[in-house]
Amino acid sequence: MTLNIAIIGAGIAGITAARTLAQAGHHVHVFEKSRGAGGRMSTRLSNFGTFDHGTQYFTVRDPRFSLALQTVPGTSDICRPWSANAVRVLDPLGHVFEAARATKDAHFVAKPGMNALVRHWAEPLGKAITYNTQVNRLERGAKGLWTLHTVNSTSGKEVAQKHAGFDHVLLAVPSVQAENLLKASGKEAANAQWLKAMDAVNVAPCWTMMVAFPNATQPNLHIGPQWNAARSIHHRIAWLARESSKPGRGKVERWTVQASAAWSAEHITDTEARVKAKLLRAFAELTGIRAEPAHAELHRWLYAKTITPLGVSHQYNPANGLGTCGDWHLGHRVEDAFVSGLELALAVCQSAKRL
Structure with a gap:
């Protein structure tokens, strides 16, 4: 079964999940609040050269x-x-x-x-990524499809928008932001077990x-x-x-x-x-x-x-189509984020095969 999937966050976890799902034949759309992909793999421009003001380097163990x-x-x-x-x-x-x-x-x-690494990996997704867009709330309709309530700031002023028709929504954002978004989205999203586990993440x-x-x-x-x-x-x-x-x-x-x-x-x-x-x-x-x-x-x-990480690579509920990923599930390394996004995407693919 081909799914229509929204991914919130264009850091390495979100982009890894999006690429994996797209390669498996699913329709993906990424929503990112910043102007470009990268997350904490960030680079700041100046008149004197660039600064890696987030992640300093990465290792390759996996x-x-x-x-x-x-x-x-x-x-x-x-x-x-x-x-x-x-x-x-x-x-x-x-x-x-x-x-x-x-x-x-x-x-x-x-x-x-x-x-540069995340932006390079994001390039094939093209228009499937919407930047300058903050997701404030999720809403699940009678048919089980999700609507994202967002605010877009591309024009320099905030414009409220809705993006509807998603079978799944995957949150590839920091734990506090994921927790707040789930809480703001009502009982359909606020999984008590997830929220309790996420509250222990530091x-x-x-x-x-x-x-x-x-x-x-x-x-x-x-x-x-x-x-x-x-x-x-x-x-x-x-x-x-x-x-x-x-x-x-x-x-x-x-x-x-x-x-x-x-x-x-x-x-x-x-x-x-x-x-x-x-x-x-x-x-x-x-x-x-x-x-x-x-x-x-x-x-x-x-x-x-x-x-203090969550201790598992991802969270996923096939019953309502919600999932979370990000380095905070496993640790603080770039490859922790990669593994988290990859394993969440693979879990979604396996679930889709059973539908």
């Missing part, structure tokens, strides 16, 4: 993820190894007190930015800072430390990466700085000016770079890194 990276046309040209596995561990004063533990996992990035926020020093252009002029990435036990900063060290990123000295989960949660409602001042001070302490950056920008991720 054989199905490895197969996809090798066989999807054009993907091997996008993905490149990065020496993030040579990171240092810093004390609060910026001293290297521990080399990163040896790991057999290679670290990869997409070029020219982390969002996803931490993250303040991310992006700074550029255009007077330092690699490889001729290099400022600050000799390492390209570091984890830190500084109470404010958990991770630093030199963007210009990544393949295909340009030569201007740029850094992405990610605050710790605890500090981000404590300061989640602070003004950007206050957060920027505190992170710049900590950045100088850790790197020794005390020059004023020509560019300093912030991004606040409310749902950045899974601390």
Whole structure:
């Protein structure tokens, strides 16, 4: 049986699910609230170059993820190894007190930015993706078909819309957003068992800072430390990466700085000016770079890194056609999101064969 399926979210989980279902012959339509595909595999443009202000890199442990990276046309040209596995561990004063533990996992990035991988995989879906569209409520009709109540902001103003006729609706969004959407959609959607399980999921926020020093252009002029990435036990900063060290990123000295989960949660409602001042001070302490950056920008991720996952790859109810997927089901890695989206799509395909 061929199904008409709505997928909410165009991160790697949603796009993986959509591609898998489309290849199986089902009709899919993806709704994404942002301007493009990627989710937390995001890239921010600036006058000085790009910043990967979300996911910093990915590993390849699952054989199905490895197969996809090798066989999807054009993907091997996008993905490149990065020496993030040579990171240092810093004390609060910026001293290297521990080399990163040896790991057999290679670290990869997409070029020219982390969002390139998801956007490349989304290309074959074409007009089956609607961007700038926030889904606020689901409604199931008498015939068992779902209607999505949405708000579209493409024109610069919010326009309420309805998209009807879906056999299934799959939620590929952060756990809190999925939980809120299910609750807002009435008893047909608010599965008590799901909601109880999702309530135990813990996803931490993250303040991310992006700074550029255009007077330092690699490889001729290099400022600050000799390492390209570091984890830190500084109470404010958990991770630093030199963007210009990544393949295909340009030569201007740029850094992405990610605050710790605890500090981000404590300061989640602070003004950007206050957060920027505190992170710049900590950045100088850790790197020794005390020059004023020509560019300093912030991004606040409310749902950045899974601390406590759901513990299963997906949720799916064939009786009403609802499902959830995303990295938060399994962990915080890119391939966790891929596996979640893939396994939900395969479960839907198996159910459709029995209809």
